[in-house]
Amino acid sequence: MSVLELVANGLIFSSILVLGSIGLSLIYSIANFANFAHGDTMTVGAYSALVTFGAVGGLGGSVLGLPYGFFVALLVGAAMAAVVAIVTEKVVYESLDIGSIGLLITSIGIAFIYRGLIQIGFGADFTRFDIVALRPIEWLIPYGIRVTHHDVAIVISAAVLVGGLHVLLQYTDLGRKMRAMADNPDLARISGIRTKRITLWTWVIGAGLAGAGGVFLGLFNQLAPRMGFNLLLLIFAAVILGGIGSIYGAMLGGFLIGMISQLTPVLEMVGIPIGIEYSNAIAFVIMVVVLLVRPTGIAGEAT
């Protein structure tokens, strides 16, 4: 494995992590609690896409080795994740008045409910999207990079989604209201912003991006009921590294944590005896160090 290939893998994995961390950071700052069900929201998106793709099929042509039907499934997966999150917010979180710690514990229960239902429906085994695996792109192989068109599609789609979110946040009314609410919910409320509606939109956007991230994770690796929960701590590491509440920080954090976790083999190349099996552990230790040294993260403002 060349370093260039590790960087390429890091880029792909980062794209998935970024999609997950944006949603977690948005919900952390606006709904004001650490949502432990966020990883399982990604799983919900992935399995919804799996079902949709099985139903609609390829739909004729394909882009970057991915049939049109897959993109339909991607949209449905993101939408389903958003719907599930909205229903959960309406049925469970909204009526609770138990502080952020109580909500945190509740969200663990929600995560188990999502995962339990998925496992009842689909079994505990690994599955894959019914898409033919591609050969690595020919002209990149001489550089030691083995990536497929699917991987390119993941990175491009994630970039489009993140770009869309940037436009939404900076240039639309909803985006300004969301930023105002993330900054100071009380102030936003007395300025006449309907905070409940904005909270709902936050869930839609955060869970939708997570759902899309879940679909890509299923394409990059495999689908399993535990896939989202296993990624959750890495997403937390990304969000904390970037700074909780800062959406651009979450993007940066997701990128860095994704890179670090895929670049772990470099440590052995330079003679540090820490193997690939500790890539997650490195991310968690970085997370704890950031919490200690700079709890506001890279992009966070001192509060």
Place this chain on the structure above:
Amino acid sequence: MSRLDNWVDYWSDLTRAEQGVTGSIALFAAVLLVGLVTGGLNPTYFLFLVGLAGMYALMSLGLNSQWGFSGLINFSVAAFFGIGAYGAALMTSDSAPILGGFDPILGLVVALSLAAVMAVLIGVPTLRLRADYLAIASLGLAEVVRLLVLNERQWTNGSGGVRGIPRFFDGWPVLSTFPQAMPGLEIVIILGSPIELGTPFYQMLLNISLVAIFVGASYLVLRRAHRSPWGRVLRTIRSDEDLARALGKNTYSFKMQSFVLGSVIMALAGVFYAHLNLFVSPGDLNPITTFYVWVAVILGGSGSNRGALFGGIVVVTIREGTRFLNEFAWIPFDTAPLRLLMIGVLIVLVMKFRPQGILPPQRELIWPDAIEGSETEPERHTNQQPGGDTNE
């Protein structure tokens, strides 16, 4: 007659929740008894379940002393449980990759010391953090511990686990041969389904007495500690840390002491598990254990030790009860995810309808004579604290 009146008085003194819990425990015990008598429930397996319940109760007591009394959100329960189990296993097993072959008592001491050291190591960076950061950080560090146990094969034998752990009482004068020495009994209550009590039954009986000693000792130590001035400082920290600091308490040091105490009790559960199961593997450090224990504590009522005991029993009932469901053919799926679903629903229901738990702390934080004193001699309130210690 007067004895009956006492019982009636006692019953009407209980809160409705207490009456409900007492009633359902009685009902549950009756169901188990019927199961035992009719031979539907194997007595050895039943004792195994009691042992598991005791193990969860121990972990719940440990977590309760961290979360319930000091407000520390510790999501690394599974790591401390695993350290206890692996510490005992590596010290005592004859096939351990390092150490091995020592006396279980020595294993116990080493495992608990190891857990205390690790509690300090995890506590030093994390206990200064805000509550929700502590949750995430401790879950992350617990994963680091699990990955170390899984991958450092030269010490832990990796995913193969450690076998050959002796029973706790092996090598003791009378107790080591007690199960073999006891006569095999066969009790026939209902014709056709005799209840056999053989060597495994007596072995399990020894295990149960071990966990009963562990739980009893921990319960007494915690109850004494939490009624002491030390416990009062912890409760002050939980409700208002700034207030405790303003009163001149070093809250960080108090939190560390509480964290170490709770973690050692969790490791005690791990030591018991190693000698009950006679095999430990990295799967025992799976974070799901942490969440089971959390369910037990919030269900029982944060800060309530008897609530923690009750929660431990409920969790084992869910964990093992869903295994029975697999025997019913009409359920079209594996029941393992059902366990997950039930735990999840239970968490949400408790947080929604009874966030204080089913048995919230009532009188257990106060000396009993303090209550009686205040009822009979209310004027003592004015100048001195009844039963309390004034030299705090």
